[in-house]
Amino acid sequence: MPAETVVRLTSWEQLQAAAGDDAFVRYDVGPAFAGGWAVDGAVAFVRPTPSRRLSLALLGGAPGVALLLSSLAADPEVLGGRRPTAVSLPVELEPLLHQHFRAMGGADWEWFWTTAAPSFVPGEQDLTVLDNCADAEELAAFLAEVSPSASARPGDAGNERWVGVRDDGGALVACGAMQRTVGGSPHLAGIAVRPDRRGEGLGAAVTAALTRRALALDGVCTLAMYSDNAVARSLYLRLGYRVGHAWATRVIQLLG
Numbered sequence: 564m565p566a567e568t569v570v571r572l573t574s575w576e577q578l579q580a581a582a583g584d585d586a587f588v589r590y591d592v593g594p595a596f597a598g599g600w601a602v603d604g605a606v607a608f609v610r611p612t613p614s615r616r617l618s619l620a621l622l623g624g625a626p627g628v629a630l631l632l633s634s635l636a637a638d639p640e641v642l643g644g645r646r647p648t649a650v651s652l653p654v655e656l657e658p659l660l661h662q663h664f665r666a667m668g669g670a671d672w673e674w675f676w677t678t679a680a681p682s683f684v685p686g687e688q689d690l691t692v693l694d695n696c697a698d699a700e701e702l703a704a705f706l707a708e709v710s711p712s713a714s715a716r717p718g719d720a721g722n723e724r725w726v727g728v729r730d731d732g733g734a735l736v737a738c739g740a741m742q743r744t745v746g747g748s749p750h751l752a753g754i755a756v757r758p759d760r761r762g763e764g765l766g767a768a769v770t771a772a773l774t775r776r777a778l779a780l781d782g783v784c785t786l787a788m789y790s791d792n793a794v795a796r797s798l799y800l801r802l803g804y805r806v807g808h809a810w811a812t813r814v815i816q817l818l819g
Contacts, residue, residue, distance in 0.1 A: 569634050572599035572606070581606045582622055586676050586807045590785050593746020600631065607631045610651075611745060618812065621652040628652060629659050636663035649814050654790070657811035669813035671790040675804040680778045684802075686728070686768030693725035693738065702727075705735045706755055712789070715740045715753025723749075726772055728765050736760045739769035741777055744785060749777030751786040754795075767798055774802065 572578045575588075575596035582588045592608060599608035605627025610620050619635070621628045632650075650660060654671050693702065699718035702725065706713045715722065717740075727738040739754040751773050756766045770786075777784035788795045790809060800806075 568602060569631070570601045572601055572608070578606060578608055585622060587622070587674055589746075590676060590748040590783055591674070591744045591746050591750075593744065593748065595745045595747065602627045602630045602634075605631055607635075618649040618651050620810075621650065621656075622808075625656055625659065628656050629662075632659055632663055649812055651810045651812040654809045654811040657813070660811075660813055660815065664813075664815040666813040667816060669811065671809070671811050672787055673790055673796065673809045674785065674787045674807045675799050676783060676785045676807050677774065677802070677804045678778065678783050679803040680775050681771045681802040684764060684768045684771040686764045687772050689728050690726045690768060690772055691729060693727045695719075695722045695725055695740075698725065701735060702738060702753075705738060705757075706753060709757055710753070710755035713753045713755060714787075715742065717753075724773065724776065725753075726769055728760075728768070730760075737765035737769055739766075739773055741773045741784075749781050749784045751777070751784065754786075766795070767802065770798065771802055 570581075572581060575592065575594050578592065578596060578599040579585070579588055581599070581601040588608070592610060597609040597611075599606060601607075605621060605623025607619055607621045610618055621631055649669065650664070652660070660666055696718060702717035706715065706717070717725070721742050722740050723743065724741045725738060728736050730736050735757075737756045737760065740752050742750050742752050744750045751770065754766055754769055774784045786799065786804070788799070
């Protein structure tokens with residue numbers, strides 16, 4: 564595809580307009596815009612992943628997404644020479660990747676958002692505020708055992724608030740954190756419950772309390788989950804979240 568058919572987006576406002584004021588662009592990307600491109604019916608933009616890698620996210624219809632992927636594969640300079648290590652795109656468009664790239668692993672995940680405060684959930688009265696630094700070692704050990712794929716990193720400066728539940732002996736049985744997206748919006752992460760305490764509503768209590776706090780501060784809250792977690796999806800939908808996007812993220816390498 565000729566490079567001149569790709570339009571360079573130089574501001575977050577341009578990306579918002581090209582993406583139709585998409586909620587993910589609004590809350591996850593935000594003014595911390597790192598570069599974007601558009602063709603008719605699709606956009607691409609650079610974003611860091613929770614693992615600190617560079618990812619290229621694509622949104623839009625199949626023809627436009629296919630053109631952007633073709634452009635990247637044919638001439639990385641079209642995208643400013645910024646060759647990503649991974650690509651995220653709507654899960655139904657994932658087969659388009661294989662026309663130009665070798666996919667070497669990744670995950671399917673869903674991004675949620677809400678502007679509606681959930682009702683009080685039984686169990687919230689048992690929550691305690693945890694310290695991001697003083698409790699970091701305990702939180703890290705708990706997540707490593709209970710939810711090793713959690714993106715939250717206890718002790719990181721980006722964690723604004725941790726809450727948890729302890730049993731009668733003082734052991735942690737549930738936790739969750741409120742962070743910020745690169746765009747500055749509240750984002751929940753590290754929501755985890757010890758296996759023997761699941762089904763008691765502790766995850767709902769953690770999520771509801773943190774969501775309500777985020778909405779009081781900013782009027783919006785976001786979160787993400789792996790697509791194979793049907794229990795979590797049901798919980799988030801019950802608390803008023805909506806699915807903004809179902810993504811496929813793949814580590815990529817050019818064919819040939």
